[in-house]
Amino acid sequence: xxxxxxxxxVRDEIKSELIKRxxxxxxxxxxxxxxxxxLPASTSYIGQKIKFGEAIGVxxxxxxFSNNISLDELKNEILKLNQxxxxxxxxxxxxxxxxxxxxxxxxxxxxxxxxxxxxxINLKKLWARQSTLIPATARGVLTLLDYYKIVIAGKRVxxxxxxxxxxxxxxxxxxNRGATVTVCHRQTKDLASITKTAEILISATGHPGxxxxxxxxxxxxxxxxxxxxxxxxxxxGDVAYAEVAKTVSAITPVPGGVGPMTVxxxxxxxxxVCENLKK
Numbered sequence: 039x040x041x042x043x044x045x046x047x048v049r050d051e052i053k054s055e056l057i058k059r060x061x062x063x064x065x066x067x068x069x070x071x072x073x074x075x076x077l078p079a080s081t082s083y084i085g086q087k088i089k090f091g092e093a094i095g096v097x098x099x100x101x102x103f104s105n106n107i108s109l110d111e112l113k114n115e116i117l118k119l120n121q122x123x124x125x126x127x128x129x130x131x132x133x134x135x136x137x138x139x140x141x142x143x144x145x146x147x148x149x150x151x152x153x154x155x156x157x158x159i160n161l162k163k164l165w166a167r168q169s170t171l172i173p174a175t176a177r178g179v180l181t182l183l184d185y186y187k188i189v190i191a192g193k194r195v196x197x198x199x200x201x202x203x204x205x206x207x208x209x210x211x212x213x214n215r216g217a218t219v220t221v222c223h224r225q226t227k228d229l230a231s232i233t234k235t236a237e238i239l240i241s242a243t244g245h246p247g248x249x250x251x252x253x254x255x256x257x258x259x260x261x262x263x264x265x266x267x268x269x270x271x272x273x274x275g276d277v278a279y280a281e282v283a284k285t286v287s288a289i290t291p292v293p294g295g296v297g298p299m300t301v302x303x304x305x306x307x308x309x310x311v312c313e314n315l316k317k
Contacts, residue, residue, distance in 0.1 A: 041186075041288040043261070045178070045298040048185045052302050053094060059309045060095040067126040067312050068097040069153065069305070070119050074112065074138065075105040079265070079273075080131050086301050096305060099125070105135050112138060113146045120148040126315075127153035127308040132203065140203075150315075153307040156203060164207070167214055171307055175204055176211040178299030179240065179261055181306075188238070188259055188288070191216030196236035198222045198229070198276070199243040204263060208240055229253060239286075241276035249277040251285055258286040263296050 060066065069091060071084050084100055091098035103112065119125050128151045134140055144152075149159040155173040163169030172180065183190060195217040199205030205221065213219045222232055233239055234255040241249050242263035254260060260282060262275035275292030283289050290296055 040260075040283045040286045043182055043186055043259075043288055043290045043295060045182055045290065045295045045302075048182055049090075049298040049302040051185075052181070052306070053090075056094040056302075056305055056309060059313070063309070063312055066095050066097050067308060068099060068124050069127040069129070069308055070099040070101060070125050071129055071131055072112075072116065072119075073100065073102045073131040074107055074134050076102065077133070080133075083297075083301075084131055086297075087304065090301050090305065094305060096308065107138075109138055109142065112143060116143070116146040120146075120151065125151065126312050127151050129154045129304065150311065153304060153311055155207070155307060161202075161207070164210060164214070171310060172211055172303075173203075173207040174303040174307060175242075175263060175296065175300045176207040177303035177306065178296055179208055179263065180211055180215065181303060182261070182290070182296065182299050183238070183259070186288070190238070193217050193237040194220075194235060195238045195240065196220045196222060196233050198233065198239070198241040198249070199264070201242070205242045208242060208263070212238075212240075243276050245276055246274045247276070247278045249282060251278070251281045254282050254286050256285055256287070259288045260286045260290070261296065262290050262292050265292060265297060 071087060073080060088098045119128050128147050130143055144156050147157055149157045152160055155171045160171055195212045197205055197209040200221050200223045209219050209221050220232060222229055230253045233253040236258060238259045240261040244264045244266055246266050260277060262277040264276050265273045273293045
């Protein structure tokens with residue numbers, strides 16, 4: 039069976055260092071999470087952020103708006119947070135209702151408070167290798183691989199999923215770390231012929247069970263990024279874990295793999311922002 043890359047173990051080890059970093063700041067920074075609607079998965083994820091923030095000494099403020107809020111109303115709420123000096127970081131919990139343009143909402147966030155690293159300015163800096171503010175999920179994947187001493191530089195990495203919010207930033211982060219990266223998507227023909235060539239295979243599509251034993255090969259490291267709520271109410275990933283784990287060398291569990299690392303990385307970014315402001 040494959041080695042399990044447990045994000046909870048890594049998160050808990052990093053937690054102690056984050057507590058020290060918060061203490062050195064001399065104040066308790068505030069992170070504000072903006073939610074529209076009340077999707078159970080989103081609410082649960084926000085709960086994890088609140089719990090983790092409290093554990094390291096960070097204030098997490100949760101603002102929840104109704105599903106029928108207009109784009110202008112939501113943008114105005116974010117603008118207020120931009121102007122609030124007590125708020126050091128802002129994130130918008132995704133997904134948003136269809137009437138709201140995701141990118142227009144994200145672009146309303148002050149880049150200096152964009153601790154998820156998704157505004158155009160911060161993504162451009164990432165492309166130009168001018169920023170250490172890596173989008174939280176991508177940073178979580180990097181940190182997980184580093185902890186388990188899985189080398190990225192020089193490796194063949196295949197990322198399944200090209201979204202601007204998840205797959206794209208992960209692919210870019212891997213490229214910046216010296217990997218040779220291939221990105222697959224729904225128009226990719228003969229997916230298995232490409233995924234099998236990877237030394238590190240990362241799936242971020244939101245399609246449960248997309249990656250089966252037919253798409254993997256021995257000695258691969260498989261990172262399952264996406265969490266989907268199953269019809270039974272449980273959390274499932276892109277990877278058919280039980281069968282894939284019999285073939286590959288290492289794999290992330292769902293839940294407990296990338297999810298805890300994304301939460302942890304969000305606070306790593308927040309403290310990076312706070313420390314940079316003090317310089």
